[in-house]
Amino acid sequence: MTIKREKQKEPVNTQSYTKATFITQIVMTVVALLFVAPILIIINYSFKTKKELYLTSPLSLPSSFQTENYRKAFDKLDLSHTFVNTFFYTFVSVLILALLCGMTAWAIARCRAKFFKFCYIYFIVGILIPFQALFLPIYIIGYKMNLTNTRYGIIFMYVATGISFGVFLMNSFMTTVPLELEEAARIDGCSVFRTYFSVVMPLLKPAIATLVIMQAFQIWNDYLLASLYVSKKNLKTLTVAIQSLFSAQTSDYTTAMAAIVISVLPIAILFMSMQKYFIKGMTVGAVKG
Numbered sequence: 001m002t003i004k005r006e007k008q009k010e011p012v013n014t015q016s017y018t019k020a021t022f023i024t025q026i027v028m029t030v031v032a033l034l035f036v037a038p039i040l041i042i043i044n045y046s047f048k049t050k051k052e053l054y055l056t057s058p059l060s061l062p063s064s065f066q067t068e069n070y071r072k073a074f075d076k077l078d079l080s081h082t083f084v085n086t087f088f089y090t091f092v093s094v095l096i097l098a099l100l101c102g103m104t105a106w107a108i109a110r111c112r113a114k115f116f117k118f119c120y121i122y123f124i125v126g127i128l129i130p131f132q133a134l135f136l137p138i139y140i141i142g143y144k145m146n147l148t149n150t151r152y153g154i155i156f157m158y159v160a161t162g163i164s165f166g167v168f169l170m171n172s173f174m175t176t177v178p179l180e181l182e183e184a185a186r187i188d189g190c191s192v193f194r195t196y197f198s199v200v201m202p203l204l205k206p207a208i209a210t211l212v213i214m215q216a217f218q219i220w221n222d223y224l225l226a227s228l229y230v231s232k233k234n235l236k237t238l239t240v241a242i243q244s245l246f247s248a249q250t251s252d253y254t255t256a257m258a259a260i261v262i263s264v265l266p267i268a269i270l271f272m273s274m275q276k277y278f279i280k281g282m283t284v285g286a287v288k289g
Contacts, residue, residue, distance in 0.1 A: 126164030
């Protein structure tokens with residue numbers, strides 16, 4: 001007879017595990033402070049006077065909180081126009097990208113024809129080429145089509161430069177959508193559009209949230225395309241207006257810091273409101289089950 005010996009489980013060294021966890025927490029805390037410190041310094045500077053800006057430490061609190069800097073930022077940057085322009089460009093561009101990228105990725109993922117495979121490769125190639133390298137041809141095309149200094153022109157450029165990444169991102173999430181649900185919808189008599197908007201699109205909320213946050217962040221903070229395509233004062237964006245506070249002759253840093261804080265708030269609110277879907281969208285597909 002052979003006697004089976006049970007393998008003895010090795011005891012877990014809780015002391016070493018606790019020590020490793022403690023060290024990890026310390027490292028992560030230091031890294032978090034390194035990321036938060038510049039943000040806190042900018043907020044601190046936005047409440048200081050010009051004298052305190054140059055004579056005091058970046059970490060020292062202001063003697064009195066100067067809310068006047070925010071009023072100056074509102075007047076100098078003409079926020080009633082620049083803020084609305086930036087919000088309009090971002091909202092419309094992201095809305096179009098969310099609709100186009102989702103439908104395009106769905107068609108590529110479900111159709112097996114070579115044409116759709118070629119389209120997917122075409123979009124992948126678009127990611128490999130940075131849009132900064134295409135500024136000259138983009139401007140020439142926009143100028144010949146009378147798209148410069150127009151609202152729809154800059155929106156069209158944001159959509160054109162962001163659609164490649166959007167299709168790539170949305171296509172990777174199509175594997176999470178059960179094909180059986182689409183087949184059941186077709187049996188029930190749903191059209192192609194109703195199948196997408198009623199069945200597929202609700203299941204893509206994490207992917208859409210990820211796309212919305214990433215593209216909104218890029219478009220809201222964009223300076224290059226906005227400065228290239230827009231020269232009229234009433235069409236300028238917030239980032240282009242902030243740049244005017246930093247000049248070779250004079251620089252109003254306290255007002256500029258207040259303007260930066262104002263410009264960050266909408267994106268911060270957007271991220272916090274969609275954080276749950278964003279984290280889920282970034283982790284879907286990481287673990288296969």
